[in-house]
Amino acid sequence: MSPVKTPLVKLSAIRKSFGPVEVLKGVDMAVEEGQVVAMIGRSGSGKSTLLRSINGLERIDGGVIEVDGECVDPGQIDLRALRQKVGMVFQQFNLFPHLTAGENVMLALKVVKKQDKATTRAAAEAALAKVGLGHKFDAYPSQLSGGQQQRVAIARSLAMAPKVLLCDEITSALDPELVAEVLGVVRKLAEEGMTLILVTHEMRFAREVCDRLVFMHGGRIAEQGPPAELFDRPSTPELAQFIGMVEAR
Amino acid sequence: MLNFTLWDILSNLLLAARWTVLLSLIAFVSGGVAGLLLLVARVSPVPPLRVAARLFIEVFQGTPLLMQLFIVFFALPLIGIETSAWTSAAVGLTLFTAAYLAEIWRGCVEAVPKGQWEASASLAMTFPEQMRHVILPQALRIAVPPTVGFSVQVVKGTAVTSIIGFVEVTKAGTMITNATFQPFLVYGLVGLIYFALCYPLSLSAKALERKLNVAR
Ligand SMILES: Nc1ncnc2c1ncn2[C@@H]1O[C@H](COP(=O)(O)OP(=O)(O)OP(=O)(O)O)[C@@H](O)[C@H]1O
Ligand SMILES: [Mg+2]
Numbered sequence: 001m002s003p004v005k006t007p008l009v010k011l012s013a014i015r016k017s018f019g020p021v022e023v024l025k026g027v028d029m030a031v032e033e034g035q036v037v038a039m040i041g042r043s044g045s046g047k048s049t050l051l052r053s054i055n056g057l058e059r060i061d062g063g064v065i066e067v068d069g070e071c072v073d074p075g076q077i078d079l080r081a082l083r084q085k086v087g088m089v090f091q092q093f094n095l096f097p098h099l100t101a102g103e104n105v106m107l108a109l110k111v112v113k114k115q116d117k118a119t120t121r122a123a124a125e126a127a128l129a130k131v132g133l134g135h136k137f138d139a140y141p142s143q144l145s146g147g148q149q150q151r152v153a154i155a156r157s158l159a160m161a162p163k164v165l166l167c168d169e170i171t172s173a174l175d176p177e178l179v180a181e182v183l184g185v186v187r188k189l190a191e192e193g194m195t196l197i198l199v200t201h202e203m204r205f206a207r208e209v210c211d212r213l214v215f216m217h218g219g220r221i222a223e224q225g226p227p228a229e230l231f232d233r234p235s236t237p238e239l240a241q242f243i244g245m246v247e248a249r
Numbered sequence: 250m251l252n253f254t255l256w257d258i259l260s261n262l263l264l265a266a267r268w269t270v271l272l273s274l275i276a277f278v279s280g281g282v283a284g285l286l287l288l289v290a291r292v293s294p295v296p297p298l299r300v301a302a303r304l305f306i307e308v309f310q311g312t313p314l315l316m317q318l319f320i321v322f323f324a325l326p327l328i329g330i331e332t333s334a335w336t337s338a339a340v341g342l343t344l345f346t347a348a349y350l351a352e353i354w355r356g357c358v359e360a361v362p363k364g365q366w367e368a369s370a371s372l373a374m375t376f377p378e379q380m381r382h383v384i385l386p387q388a389l390r391i392a393v394p395p396t397v398g399f400s401v402q403v404v405k406g407t408a409v410t411s412i413i414g415f416v417e418v419t420k421a422g423t424m425i426t427n428a429t430f431q432p433f434l435v436y437g438l439v440g441l442i443y444f445a446l447c448y449p450l451s452l453s454a455k456a457l458e459r460k461l462n463v464a465r
Contacts, residue, residue, distance in 0.1 A: 055371055083373035094368035098386045107382055108372035153368075160372060 008033045008068055008195055009054065009164055015062035016049055023049050025219040026063070031164070036196045038206040038227070041216035042242060047199040050216070051166050054197070055079070055086040068163045084112065087157030087165040091172050093149040095141040101128060101152045102137035105159045113160070127155035131185050147178030151185055164195040171202060203246055207231060215239045253429045259438060265421030266442050272417060273404045273446075275339050280346025280403070281396075287351035292358055294376050302351065309348030314409050317341050322413040338410035338417075346403050353395050357388040394461060398454035401447045408443070418442055 007030035016024040023046045031037050039047045052058040054065060056072050056079040065072040070082040096104050105124035109115045115123070128134050131151035141149050150170055157165055167186065171179040183205050190196055190209050200206055206213060207227045214224040217238045223230060234240040290302035309317065321344075322337035332340070361384050369383040411420035422439040426432045 057367055057370065079370075080373050080375065083371060086371075088368075088371040090364060090368065092362075092364050094362075094364035096365065096368070096383055096387075098390075108369075108374060111378050111382060112373045156372070 005032060007031055008035075009197070010066045011050075011054070011063065012065075013063040014050065014053060014060055014065065016046075016053060016058060016060050023219050024053070024060070027216075027219075027221055029214065029221060029224075031195060031197060033163075033195055034193045035212060036190045036194075036210045037198070037212045037214055038210040039197065039199045039214045039216055040201070040203070040206065040242070040246075041222075045216040046219045047216050048168050051088075051168050051197060051199055054164075054166055055083055055088055057088075080112070084160060085163040087160060087162035089150070089153050089157055089165065089167045089170045091169045093141070093146070093153045093173070095149055095153055095156070097141050100138050100140055101133065101144065101155075104141070104152055105156045108156070108160055123159050124155075127159040128152070130158065131155045132181075145178060146174045147181045150174065150182045154182075154185055154189075158189075164197060165189070167196065167198040167200070169199050169201065171200070201246070203231075203243075215242065217242075253425075253431075255434075258425055258429065258431075258435060261425055262418055262421055262435070262438055262442060265416055266418040266446075268415070269404070269407050269417040269419075269442075270446065272338055272342065272407045272410065272415070273400070276342035276346050276407070277400055277403050279339075279343045281350055283343060283347035284350030284354065287347055288354045288358065289377075289380060291351055291355055292380075306348045306352050309345055310352065314341070314345050314406055315412060317345055318409060318413050334410070334413050334415040337413055338407070338415040342403065342406055342410065345406060346399075349399060349402070350396065353399060354388065354392050357392040357395075358384055360391055361387045391461065394454050394458035397450060397457060401450050401454075404446050404450070405443065 009029070009031040011027055011029040014024050014027040015022065027046075027050055029037075029050075039051070041047050049058055053060045053072070054067065060072070067082055068085050070085060072079070072082055095101075096107065099107060102121075102124050105127050106120045109120040109123055110117075125134060125137065128137055131154055133148060133151055133155065136144060136148060136152070141152070144152065154165075154170075170186075171182050174182065179202070183202065186196065186198070187205075187209050198206075198210070210227050212224060213227040213230045215222050215230065215234075215236075215238075217236075222236050223234065223239050230239065231243060234243055287302050287305065290298040291306065293299060318337060318341040321341040322332060322334065325332050325337075365383055365387065366379060369379045374382070407417050408419040410417060411423065414420070416424075418439055422435050426435045429435065
């Protein structure tokens with residue numbers, strides 16, 4: 001008998017309102033180690049809000065979030081332990097412009113993980129090499145293309161050795177010709193067994209790379225399952241309409 | 250009646266101007282340090298700290314500097330703290346400077362994109378770590394021109410301390426006028442001395458600002 005596997009990320013009845021508007025209306029979701037989950041849905045359906053609550057960037061109003069045994073502290077006083085297990089990559093890269101690519105990657109290793117100089121340097125070089133930017137260690141963000149900046153941002157998160165990586169539309173701010181290099185890195189991570197939760201509009205990528213697709217609608221998970229199944233046989237009219245809309249583009 | 254040469258007047262004014270400069274420096278440096286602490290409190294995630302800092306800033310920005318000096322000079326002795334004109338002037342101007350610099354710098358901190366806070370928070374950095382390594386280095390760059398610009402206000406602010414009896418260049422001007430009966434000449438010279446102190450500061454603030462705009 002196989003032991004009961006506890007999920008790496010477990011969300012139960014997550015609720016979140018901005019003022020009078022309830023944006024998350026009770027979301028349950030579990031992600032197991034090594035799984036790659038894509039969240040899709042219309043603009044405003046709450047995808048970003050859900051993702052951002054997993055590492056405490058948004059304070060939830062109800063429900064429980066657990067990541068690898070760390071609970072998101074309801075008062076959000078101490079998120080340090082949780083955030084070391086959850087990496088996040090943003091649409092706008094958010095690299096630190098006053099630091100080089102290498103320094104961007106090393107900063108939290110030094111400040112948060114308190115690693116010594118040599119360890120930090122080696123880890124940063126390895127992380128940058130992994131995203132194909134070993135040669136850009138000393139370049140400032142302003143000297144890099146959007147695709148390169150996003151890959152540095154991925155390396156910066158990876159260097160912290162997170163258990164799960166959250167990606168919020170990380171190719172949406174890129175010129176079309178730069179999207180592939182970033183998706184290539186994500187694909188490689190997925191193949192290596194990294195646990196990933198992605199919000200994406202890249203449907204083909206979602207279909208090819210993800211184990212599970214989560215369709216959000218009106219602050220709830222309307223439907224979820226293997227990508228092929230959802231794409232080919234959507235069971236809600238909302239998803240059917242969403243797929244039609246996306247494919248018409 | 251004694252006769253005063255122009256040089257007598259000017260040399261006395263210049264001697265007093267040393268105190269203007271010294272008081273400005275002290276107020277600016279200690280006000281800068283206090284202002285930095287105030288800034289950190291003002292943008293911190295701890296509500297009571299934020300409220301206290303905000304209150305301090307509002308009070309010092311919402312009342313005349315002269316009032317603040319009166320309170321330090323006349324009110325503190327009432328509760329048993331003896332103050333000289335010199336310490337009152339230094340303390341009063343320091344608090345005034347701190348409040349204004351904190352507010353100027355808060356604008357610079359707020360000009361740093363929200364994504365910088367979010368990215369550093371996602372890397373598990375705490376508020377002090379974020380400030381120290383991510384936010385302040387970026388805010389500092391844009392803070393330099395308005396900070397240098399504000400130093401002009403500090404220099405001019407020292408004139409007010411003449412009223413509580415601190416002998417800087419304005420007070421010296423009044424004393425010399427009382428002896429020479431040449432207010433135009435004396436205050437004209439006083440004005441020139443202030444201008445000589447302030448003009449280079451505002452010029453460099455403008456130059457720094459231009460440099461920053463080009464660097465963008
Ligand atoms: N800080 C905020 N303050 C107020 N309302 C907000 C805030 N953040 C998000 N919202 C609102 O919450 C709703 C859900 O937003 P969210 O960003 O989670 O949607 P999304 O599914 O990520 O959309 P998109 O595809 O456009 O990124 C939207 O109606 C949005 O306007
Ligand atoms: Mg979003």
